[in-house]
Amino acid sequence: MFTKRQFLSTLIVAASVTGFIPAAQAAEQTIRIGWLRGPNDITLAKSRGTLEKALAEKGIKVEWAGPFPAAAPAFEALNAGSIDITAGSSTSAIAALSAKIPLVIFAYQKMAPSAEGIVVKKESGIASIKDLAGKKVAVNRGGTGEYLLMQGLQTNGVDPKSVERVYLSPSDSGPSFTQGHVDAWATWDPFLTIAETAYDGKVVADGAAIKSDNAVVLVASKEFATSKADQLQLVFDVIKSENAWAIANKAEAGAVWAKEMNVPNNLSSKIGENNAVPTTAVTEADVKQIGAVAEWYAKSGIIPSLPDVKDSVVSLK
Incomplete structure (x- = not known):
């Protein structure tokens, strides 16, 4: 330093x-x-x-x-x-x-905790991070998305191998989420706010629940x-x-x-x-x-x- x-x-x-x-x-x-x-x-x-x-x-x-x-x-x-x-x-x-x-x-x-999180469709039946086992989650490789997902899985005792990481850019993640190609999206603002308000999404875990640093x-x-x-x-x-x-x-x-x-x-x-x-x-x-x-x-x-x-x-x- x-x-x-x-x-x-x-x-x-x-x-x-x-x-x-x-x-x-x-x-x-x-x-x-x-x-x-x-x-x-x-x-x-x-x-x-x-x-x-x-x-x-x-x-x-x-x-x-x-x-x-x-x-x-x-x-x-x-x-x-x-x-x-x-x-x-x-x-x-x-x-x-x-x-x-x-x-x-x-x-x-x-x-801020509310500026990042994992979002799912309201009608997906996914109520918590533990429900992501066996699901596909959109993340950006090596960045915030992958970190949020992996940290969230660890915090909740979910085996990372049970969740499929789908590596997509933020601009590609939105369409994949809306079209149902992925079950969840680990992301940050403005994408998180857009997913909540425009894509019929709900946040199952924000930065605080994930214990994000x-x-x-x-x-x-x-x-x-x-x-x-x-x-x-x-x-x-x-x-x-x-x-x-x-x-x-x-x-x-x-x-x-x-x-x-x-x-x-x-x-x-x-x-x-x-x-x-x-x-x-x-x-x-x-x-x-x-x-x-x-x-x-x-x-x-x-x-x-x-x-x-x-x-x-x-x-x-």
Whole structure:
């Protein structure tokens, strides 16, 4: 883990070097941000134009890439050098780190229990996670969906081998769920809210019942975090401001997210309530939490090797 002192040292060096860059050259600096069509702070900042405004004052341009359908393809873009910063779940970040993608986590947002869960059709006859034995469940491989299912099965003493995991992207899971190709769907917002309200679904277990330790994380390429520490701090400052606005204005934030995600506006209130929760710099406690999930992932066979989480976190102020 980059300590705050180490990061601030990098920040000071970067700032001193930046001071010698000609104005014309500084104006050409660009931060490339990959956004996901989901209820996170990056999507909020993009829609409200706050990042562009704040960084333009520093002679920095924001270039948006996406929307990405899920964290995995966004992390691949980061690995390919196409973007510098993006968002995803802590579970997806663990999978990416296990695959040796050189990223660092710089912000942490504990996911609200109501923002994730396992949903089934109301008339399915499935009343609890224990009823999933012998059923098919849609999940995204190595991400939040697979984590929620596996954690839920373990919490309820259900043999994972008795449940068939159907690996689908979030965009493909919805049609499969509505058409009855799968019996359940382990997912997160906005998909969870959509499944409940538009797909005749009911949540048999939310994040609390599953005992989920999942979180939303913001990540940067290790190269960007090291070479442009000052710019990463600037981005994080705006993100913190957007997050504070969302918490104070949940209905309005929900409306912004609903518009960006192309979901009916009548879902905006619930999406805002579920997802406007605090985003902070990564603490030692957060590192331990992510590390515990990573160990569980490796033990469960979801990832091939255990990544060094502590070395993949940068501590901002």
